Amino acid sequence: xxxxxxxxxxxxxxxxxxxxxxxxxxxxxxxxxxxxxxxxxxxxxxxxxxxxxxxxxxxxxxxxxxxxxxxxxxxxxxxxxxxxxxxxxxxxxxxxxxxxxxxxxxxxxxxxxxxxxxxxxxxxxxxxxxxxxxxxxxxxxxxxxxxxxxxxxxxxxxxxxxxxxxxxxxxxxxxxxxxxxxxxxxxxxxxxxxxxxxxxxxxxxxxxxxxxxxxxxxxxxxxxxxxxxxxxxxxxxxxxxxxxxxxxxxxxxxxxxxxxxxxxxxxx
Numbered sequence: 001x002x003x004x005x006x007x008x009x010x011x012x013x014x015x016x017x018x019x020x021x022x023x024x025x026x027x028x029x030x031x032x033x034x035x036x037x038x039x040x041x042x043x044x045x046x047x048x049x050x051x052x053x054x055x056x057x058x059x060x061x062x063x064x065x066x067x068x069x070x071x072x073x074x075x076x077x078x079x080x081x082x083x084x085x086x087x088x089x090x091x092x093x094x095x096x097x098x099x100x101x102x103x104x105x106x107x108x109x110x111x112x113x114x115x116x117x118x119x120x121x122x123x124x125x126x127x128x129x130x131x132x133x134x135x136x137x138x139x140x141x142x143x144x145x146x147x148x149x150x151x152x153x154x155x156x157x158x159x160x161x162x163x164x165x166x167x168x169x170x171x172x173x174x175x176x177x178x179x180x181x182x183x184x185x186x187x188x189x190x191x192x193x194x195x196x197x198x199x200x201x202x203x204x205x206x207x208x209x210x211x212x213x214x215x216x217x218x219x220x221x222x223x224x225x226x227x228x229x230x231x232x233x234x235x236x237x238x239x240x241x242x243x244x245x246x247x248x249x250x251x252x253x254x255x256x257x258x259x260x261x262x263x264x265x266x267x268x
Contacts, residue, residue: 018059025155029055030149030150031150039055040053043143046071047072048133048140050081060099076136079133079135080132080146082130083099085127105135114126176267179207182261183261184259186258187255187258190232190249190256193245194244195245202267204240207267208265209238209264214259217255218259234261247259
């Protein structure tokens with residue numbers, strides 16, 4: 001049976017929305033870093049308190065709207081304070097049964113968490129750790145804040161940057177393979193040259209010159225390899241220890257004076 005989730009008069013199912021959010025976040029869990037008190041955990045004696053805030057766990061949002069205090073007990077134990085999502089339980093209109101705080105314990109070391117693939121299976125248990133600590137008759141000790149954070153503004157900025165990289169093609173090109181060398185050469189009727197240094201990591205044996213541009217008319221407009229107006233040809237020779245950039249005039253007539261150049265290098 002085919003079901004619609006973003007169609008008129010159709011219900012957008014919670015499991016499909018969780019799939020969308022979890023995909024958007026690339027499977028990351030965490031506390032929102034700019035909402036209320038970020039679910040900060042504090043302790044006093046044998047009690048732990050979770051402050052107001054919100055978290056997204058495997059694509060599902062949870063909010064602490066007031067604050068919640070739990071007793072960790074006085075037994076000697078290693079403890080993890082978690083938010084547990086249990087999709088095997090059923091909610092009611094008035095009660096959230098599928099998510100709760102829980103303190104999981106062990107007498108021999110910090111216990112492993114249960115982390116089923118609840119997005120794919122739409123069932124099972126997933127535990128997200130907020131803090132860990134030890135308990136004894138003296139109270140809580142060795143407390144560690146284990147929250148991770150989701151900065152939604154930065155996530156969106158990163159997505160925009162990736163989209164821009166795809167649009168301009170740079171997403172498909174390893175940036176470390178390329179380098180741009182700039183400088184200027186002095187021309188006499190279109191003829192002249194000069195030397196430039198290799199960028200760090202580049203040398204005559206590991207790269208090639210894929211483009212050579214010259215601002216022939218001295219107006220910020222570059223011609224590459226050949227200028228049809230003045231009949232100039234320019235190139236870059238990759239030498240041992242330096243790059244030789246020069247221009248030649250086919251008809252022995254061309255501009256004079258300093259002209260800026262660009263050389264694009266690509267590692268082999």
